[in-house]
Amino acid sequence: MGSMNPSIPSKRNSLNALLDQAQTLSSNSIRDEIVSQIHQTGSTVCQDTVRYTDENKMMRSEKLDRILTSKVWGFPIMLALLGIVFWITIAGANVPSAMLADFFGWIEGYLTLAFHALHAPDWLHGVLVLGLYRGLSWVVSVMLPPMAIFFPVFALLENFGYLPRVAFNMDRLFKGAGGHGKQSLTMAMGFGCNAAAIMSTRIIESPRERMMAILTNNFVPCNGRWPTLILLSSLFMATGFAGGAQTLVTASVVMGMVLLGIVVTLAVSWALSKTALKGVPTHYTLELPPYRRPKLWDTILRASIDKSLFVLKRAVIIAAPAGVITWILANIDVGNLSVLEHVVAFLDPFAKALGMDGFILMAFILGLPANEIVLPILLMGYLSTGAMLEVDNLNELKQIFLDHGWTWLTALNMMLFSLLHYPCGTTLVNIYKETKSAKWTFLSFLIPTVIAIGVTFATTQIAHAMGWV
Amino acid sequence: MSQSSIIPLTEGLPGQRIRIHHMTLEGTMRRRLLDLGFVPGSEVKVLQRSPLGDPVAFRVIHTTIALRKEESSQIFGEIIGGEYHESTH
Amino acid sequence: MNPRTNPKHSQKNPFRIALAGNPNTGKSTLFNALTGLRQHTGNWPGKTVIHAEGSYQYDGDAYTVIDLPGTYSLYSNSADEEVARDCIIFEKPDVTVVVLDATAMERNMNLALQVLEMADRVVLCINLMDEAKKKGIYINEKSLSKKLGVPVVKTSARNRDGLDRLQKVIQEMAYGRTKTNPYRIRYSDELEEKISALEESVTSTFGDRLPARWVALRLLDGDQSLIDSLHQRIELHRKEVHNHGVDESLYPVEA
Known part of the structure; x- marks a missing residue:
């Protein structure tokens, strides 16, 4: 930079003169001449230097595509792969989750002993152990195992080259909804983390279609909401099944939720393209790169470091203060009820109309910073001690829910609300950063919230009217 | 369909090879397609339709590119060979 | 000067290497393989395009690697392409590495030839050599290097094959020890005449800081985004001069 001649104004003059000169010399056919000349050169150079010895091997990916994106098998295979990823995640996460929970519970015993030995005041033990420590243990033991499985497995599918095929299969649906073909790729990112997916919408050039992808990304359940979906569906939807069948039913219910999310995404995109985001779909091309066998360990390592640890770190950072705050709210009394209980009593009538209760709604509200902490806060609310549940007995969870009047409908509504409600704080911040618009950020909060309330309300009223519950 | 007639790529059937004659697209999309190898004189092979019928995947200079019919209907060429095959699976 | 005893290109003043290439060429894999976890990402100024930078040490020198967005072209069809183009012509990296997919050389050559003009x-860097071998593709890199007038290195970034050689070639070029003679496409006589006419005006405006022939070609093509960038650069420079206290009355600003 420093070497630039300081005679700027004359430079500006001469740039303008230069542009004028260019314009008089320019003609429309130049573009085509340049491009075809480059192509000719490229193809001549390659003819002399590149030798293809086996056209058959060149077509391997195409042969695989004839099955993976075929009329008959395209969608079933897509669903099966998604189902397998969920199944591996759910089946594989159970044991390590329980082991981590046991481990943290075991440590907690010693922490409590240490606090007693040091004659620490009860409130300090409450804030640090029952609030902070339990909050963190919950997040780590519930979240780490599924993440440590899901992200690498998904990365393997990604590195294999399957995601562009998903975009290829789904494109017609998105075109019908007025969206961009790459919207499905940004949705795939959302399975991991909606906040990261918002950044990934940059691959969509057209501002209109990008906004659509941003506003609907939340309908893809992110990592923070999975524990809720998985836990509730295994506790309430897969009852009466055991062992492998239970895992299968759980995975199917979770997949049903994902499919519902996709349907809502398409519906909302369609509605937006007819109203606030009117316009014609922009042109686009999609490359289907050859399938490549992923480097197993490289992929797993990088996915673990880039994604799993990153998301976990964020969750821990948010969960730590949230655990403390909820403990404090639950332990400060106004009148003969704690602050928490006052809030719950206030929310209860509205929540009941949505088929949930005040505790659940409060957990969603306090869980705005991160979806990961919704479930821990809910459990903490349910426990009379005002501290989060000790984590080492995952199987007794259901009894706590049942004691508070839960039915399958409560669980279903909580899952629906979790799937459809407003994006988490981090995502909203990213939406604001990317759109630079308070209006669109607010809409990205409002649209899902209205849908979540509408759907749970309708579900509840229908179920009651039909006498199902 | 006679061998020498010029057709839009949308009418090409899976398996057919088509030599590009001209494009009626303009602007950025025209440039993008030129960059990807949809250049007059070059050969394109129709690979297959997506499960819902659109977009369609094409083989062009050793790469696979999918185009929606909005674009492929504006690229014209003549069939130079290849056998039609319906996706068998 | 021996770089080991006198590290001219230390952490504070590293060589700057740009990675350009088509999408799906394994460019990011190469970037990861070169820089490991010494990476950070952000935004390109004023653009919603992700800017990834990393660093590595080689033979006592520090290198900064800029992972440009994957593009099919640099003719400003998108924000990605503008960012990559501006980096190559305005920021002038010490070495620009074009990453090519060995299994789709012809398509990838499009971008490579554009960069050679800039x-x-x-x-x-012909990457994905392992895939090419599986598909029975043979590439004569010596002949390619001779034809195009620049070094050609074959790699398989995900197996870390050829990385050492790539780093060596980058080092040689960064120190200015490699003579190149980049292939410049010859257009029709009519277009060539126009190019040389305009080239002179480009040189008189920008000196030798910009690749005159290439700028002339782009202006003839009416590349509006490049024109905007040129205006911006001049404006930016005006402000810089102003801030550094050069007496502006000497250079009356035009309306």
Whole structure:
């Protein structure tokens, strides 16, 4: 930079003169001449230097595509792969989750002993152990195992080259909804983390279609909401099944939720393209790169470091203060009820109309910073001690829910609300950063919230009217 | 369909090879397609339709590119060979 | 000067290497393989395009690697392409590495030839050689290097094959020890005449800081985004001069 001649104004003059000169010399056919000349050169150079010895091997990916994106098998295979990823995640996460929970519970015993030995005041033990420590243990033991499985497995599918095929299969649906073909790729990112997916919408050039992808990304359940979906569906939807069948039913219910999310995404995109985001779909091309066998360990390592640890770190950072705050709210009394209980009593009538209760709604509200902490806060609310549940007995969870009047409908509504409600704080911040618009950020909060309330309300009223519950 | 007639790529059937004659697209999309190898004189092979019928995947200079019919209907060429095959699976 | 005893290109003043290439060429894999976890990402100024930078040490020198967005072209069809183009012509990296997919050389050559028209210090890195071998593709890199006038290195970034050689070639070029003669496409006589007419005006405006022939070609093509960038650069420079206290009354600003 420093070497630039300081005679700027004359430079500006001469740039303008230069542009004028260019314009008089320019003609429309130049573009085509340049491009075809480059192509000719490229193809001549390659003819002399590149030798293809086996056209058959060149077509391997195409042969695989004839099955993976075929009329008959395209969608079933897509669903099966998604189902397998969920199944591996759910089946594989159970044991390590329980082991981590046991481990943290075991440590907690010693922490409590240490606090007693040091004659620490009860409130300090409450804030640090029952609030902070339990909050963190919950997040780590519930979240780490599924993440440590899901992200690498998904990365393997990604590195294999399957995601562009998903975009290829789904494109017609998105075109019908007025969206961009790459919207499905940004949705795939959302399975991991909606906040990261918002950044990934940059691959969509057209501002209109990008906004659509941003506003609907939340309908893809992110990592923070999975524990809720998985836990509730295994506790309430897969009852009466055991062992492998239970895992299968759980995975199917979770997949049903994902499919519902996709349907809502398409519906909302369609509605937006007819109203606030009117316009014609922009042109686009999609490359289907050859399938490549992923480097197993490289992929797993990088996915673990880039994604799993990153998301976990964020969750821990948010969960730590949230655990403390909820403990404090639950332990400060106004009148003969704690602050928490006052809030719950206030929310209860509205929540009941949505088929949930005040505790659940409060957990969603306090869980705005991160979806990961919704479930821990809910459990903490349910426990009379005002501290989060000790984590080492995952199987007794259901009894706590049942004691508070839960039915399958409560669980279903909580899952629906979790799937459809407003994006988490981090995502909203990213939406604001990317759109630079308070209006669109607010809409990205409002649209899902209205849908979540509408759907749970309708579900509840229908179920009651039909006498199902 | 006679061998020498010029057709839009949308009418090409899976398996057919088509030599590009001209494009009626303009602007950025025209440039993008030129960059990807949809250049007059070059050969394109129709690979297959997506499960819902659109977009369609094409083989062009050793790469696979999918185009929606909005674009492929504006690229014209003549069939130079290849056998039609319906996706068998 | 021996770089080991006198590290001219230390952490504070590293060589700057740009990675250009088509999407799906394994460019990011190469970037990861070169820089490991010494990476950070952000935004390109004023653009919603992700800017990834990393660093590595080689033979006592520090290198900063800029992972440009994957593009099919640099003719400003998108924000990605503008960012990559501006980096190559305005920021002038010490070495621009064009990463090519060995299994789709012809398509990838499009971008490589464009870069060769924009810069002198270019290395072609033919990546995904393992895939090419599986598909029975043979590439004569010596002949390619001779034809295009720049070094050509074959790699398989995900197996870390050829990385050492790539780093060596980059080092040689960064120190200016590699003579290149980048292939410049010859257009029709009519277009060539126009190019040379305009080239002179480009040189008189920008000196030798910009690749005159390439700028002339782009202006003839009416590349509006490049024109905007040129205006911006001049404006930016005006402000810089102003802030550094050069007496502006000497250079009356035009309306």
